[in-house]
Amino acid sequence: MQNLLDIIGKNTALIISFLIVLSFIQFIFIIVINSRFLKLNRTYKKMIKTLEKGDVFDIFSKIATENEEIKDKLDKLHIDLNGLDREVKTAIKKVGIVRYNAFSDVGSDLSFSIALLDSNDNGIVLSGIYGRNETATFAKPIERGQSKYPLSAEEVQAIERAKRKAL
Structure with a gap:
């Protein structure tokens, strides 16, 4: 017992310091708990x-009614979003253009082919052939990147350019 009293006597300052730190930590916990209690109160x-x-x-009835109204609005928004999604898939997103000189006796690249495609590579290719005496314009439907009509090399090039990039 005397040994214990001797140890306590020699380390009194250390023990008091430890108890002060422990008291300070408890004080901080009390402040935190008190602030949470006040907020809850x-x-x-x-x-x-x-x-x-x-x-x-x-x-609770009012809350349930408001919840149903919100659910109905959310369902309507979901339907509208699906409609927009379907519409966007068929919108023109890809454009490719090729300018060229169709006839050697006509200067500049005044002839052109433009491919206008949606996300599924469906759309049209428009070609304008410029000649010295006349100009001709052609339109051909495109389905999945292909046409059932014969395509010129420039039209194929315009379609390939459109496939590679989206607006």
């Missing part, structure tokens, strides 16, 4: 005031 008081204004069942 404020929330509780707000809830009690709300409940005093009406019947609990009326409040």
Whole structure:
């Protein structure tokens, strides 16, 4: 027993320091717990005031009604979004253009082929052939990157350019 008292006597300053630090940590915990309690108490008081204004069942009924309205709006938005998604898939997203000189006796690259494709490579290819005395314009449907009509090399090139890039 005397040994224990001697150890305590020799380390009194260390023990007191440890107890001060421990007390400080407890004080911090008390402050944190107190602040959480005050926040919870404020929330509780707000809830009690709300409940005093009406019947609990009326409040829950109102919440359920609002929840149903939100669900209906969300369902409508989902339907609208699906419609927009279908519409966007068929919108023109890819454009490819090739300018060229169709006839050697006509200067500049005044002839052209333009491919206008959607995300599934469906669309049209437009070609304008410029000659010295006349100009001709052709349109050919494109399905999955191919046409059932014969395509010129420039039209094929315009389609390939369109496939590689999207607007």
